[in-house]
Amino acid sequence: MTDVSYDEIAKKKSLIRYSLLAAAIVLCSIFGLWSNQAPQSNLNKSNTLTISGPWEISSLEPSQQGYILTRMQVLETLVNVNSSGELTPGLALNWQVSDDGLSWLFTLRNNVKFHDGTLLNAAAVVASLGHAQQKHGALNKADIAQIDAIGNNQIRITLSQPYISLAALLTNYSTSILAPASYKTDGDIKTLYGTGAYQMASFSPPHKLTVKQFSGYWAQQAKIPYATYLTGHRAESRLLQAKTGDADIVFTLDPAMLSQLTSNQTVKVHSNLIPRTLFLKLNNSHPLLSELRTRQALDLALDRHSIATNVLHAQGSETSQVLPRSFAQWYLSDISTSKLNLVKAQALLSEQGWHKNESGILQRDDQPFSLTLMTYADRPELTVVATAIQAQWAKLGIDLKINVTNSSMIPAGHQDGTLELALIARNFGSIADPFPIISTDFSNGGGDWGTMNWHNAQVDNAINQLAREYEPAKRFTLSQTIAKVIHQQLPVLPITSYTQHTSVNQRVQNFKFDPYERNYFINQMAFK
């Protein structure tokens, strides 16, 4: 046994006391340091607009989450699009295309300042677009041979093949114009200097982005000094942020929760149609899906009205067309939405020898009518709609299995041919003109997010002609032809258009919704 003296005990006690005190001081210092790390210490409720949305921002590279940077008005593009889908001047004042459709000349706006104080010029635009070409993005849809600076305020884009929608491609966030000082030598982003009404204040990936007003902005100056974007992963959290006023604007509210906001006097909910369509992608070479009559039966067994009304709480959003009414050129106004008709659907399948077995599953030559539907959890409503379709088709005798996976499995499944059916939500508004997306998704056998193993010469020809056709009347006819063939042949089964629900706190004035989701128009907003 060790001898222990009272002195030693006293010493030990004081050592413990001092250790505890030191630990407390260290802990307080860490917390203090952490609190002070927030560079937005001068941010408060009265000078900051708080926006909440489900999208994470993990990078400042425009080709990745550039959509958040254009929405927060840090970055701008050469061309803009208004709510009617018309192209309007952005950083480019105007543009002309040569008769052969190969040379596009853009004249830049004068006296536009980047956030680092330098002036926008042709060299900066050429460098920025060159950077965008190296990355994944909209610009690669056109066959660009060269981008040149013509003097100080004009740029010329030379194409190898005519491409009617080049100006529309330049509305996409991935083509945003950055100051030359934004880039490191290897092309990565060093510090983000755009031309927007707001400049970067702080960035905490992947959850938070704070911007502050830019006094050198070329158009309407922002009135609200700061704006913060916060990722709210859970729909419940975002709803509560709207209810408590923690967030001034909350995007992508869950339709099922909207009723909780109706009685709230401090919040107004805006519901706007956006050019996004929820549809079923079919593998048209699959033995069970290759026959048109089968696809017609599946189409007739869908109760779109119930899905729109009861699942998505967006009555009237049901559709059997790929593009929404807002794209008049692509919308067949004389066609009504397909209605549920189980009797006709059953008759169409019986004609092909499908009959229900004792378990209620359709069967032909000992083969059950069994399919796997793939969908992804990025959009929570997709899984619910998938189960609704499973239940609706079960009435017809179809055994539908659902595989909820990562969104990347849709293009991967398309490429390796393993995909049978997929429920997807396709955004046709990421580029002002839907043509670039239609041409990739629906021509020459289909695309990752469009038709699969479906060949139609009429559609392919119309798409080829559209790429070089400038005459509006002819463009209209060609687009209508494509829409009509898709509607008749059913290589995909559209279900509903999308309604975006946004809550706006009453203290925010002049809120405006951009159906193309390119801009939050914060510079036009003010607090009451």
Place this chain on the structure above:
Amino acid sequence: MWALVKRQCFQLMLVIWGVGTLTFVLMRSLPGDMAYRIAASRYGQDNVDSAAAELVRQELNLDQSVFSSYLSWLTDLLQFNLGNSLVSGLPVIELVQHQLGHSLLLAIFGIMLSALIALPLGVWSAQKGGAVNTALVWLSTATRAMPVFVLGLLLILLFSLRWQLLPVAGFGTWQHLVLPSLTLAISLAAVSNRVVHTSTRQVITSSFYRFSRVKGLNESQTFVRHGIRNIAVPVVAFIGVQLVSVVEGIVMIESLFSWPGIGHGLAHAIFARDIPVIQGCALMMGGLFVLLNGVIDLLCHTIDPRGQQER
């Protein structure tokens, strides 16, 4: 003492190598094309396609052999370089520091708050027994049975919606820390108060405790001189275990309160097959666990030095 520290250092190195290698093997064995997964996380659901996946494959040289990519990771590790995220391109060390810092902050405050709740409740129920103890058993069971997500929502409804005292979600100020810490604390205290109860019961029914009363000490003197230290050993060991599991396992709280912790970051990195981030997180957490276990061992050693003195 030094032998203990040396053993912990050796363990730390072994854990770092083992965790890193295991993570690498497991991630490479997962189904699905890595290039597509990374492209989906980089460009978002609307823009992931085969062209994006091909670009990612070429840029990151994903076609190189498994062995050569393992070797290059090991070489980088020996130079203390954890690499860059395959999704954001940011250095892994920055991401891990940011996320682990927030997780540790939440875990430490959560544990401290849980101790403040569990210690008095556990001791009180052990001393009173009877109806108080039964009520606490029911309350603890009910709280523990409730998903932490529901508990968090209830606290938000009370503190944010009804009383408007604290923000619903976010980070950056001390107010943002309160609700996630409290949610965590209540959930942890639901179990740890029972450990305190049992430990206290064992001590106060022991013969040495009764003897101290016989020799003339009053109840509070007995508790301070002979109770606290004896109760502390199992309680400190249990809180240590809780702290370790809390650092990694609070994904739901982080998700609900938009807290940028490592649990949530790790889950997303796994979805995205962001191997350097997964390895970085796993390494740091493995290291941290060894460190925390070491600290807990030392603490228990200090609280109860009997074994050491007898040796």
